Amino acid sequence: MKINKGSWVQIHKIILKPEERSPQVPEDTKKVPLEMWVKGLLEEDAEIGAEVTIRTLTNRLERGTLVKVNPHYSHSFGELVPEILEVSRIVKSYLGDEDYA
Secondary structure, eight states, rough: BBBOOOOOOEEEEEOGGGGSOOOTOOHHHHHSSSSEEEEEESSSEEETTSEEEEOOOOOOOEEEEEEEEEEEOOOOOOSSSSHHHHHHOOOHTTTTOOOOO
C-alpha cells in the first residue's frame, strides 16, 4: 500500500547495537539494542517497511524504517488508585475549596 508524502507516520531506527552499548549500563540493558521510534510527516511516497525520511513537528529530519501510518498516542498513567481521590478531597477541603468542605 502506498503512503503519500506528507502523511503522519512513525519510523523505527536502531541507534546502538547491543555490542555498541556503554559498559556502564546494566547487564540486561547491554543485551538489547537502543531503539528509537519517531513520529512525523513523510518526506516522500513510500510503503511500510521502506527506509524513509520524516520531518518531525520540531522540524527535525529523521531517517528510519516506516512502521506505522497515522500512529496514535497510547500511554497512560496506570490504573486508578482510589486513595488518591480521597487525598485530593481532603487537601482541597483544607485549602478552603467549599465544594469539598
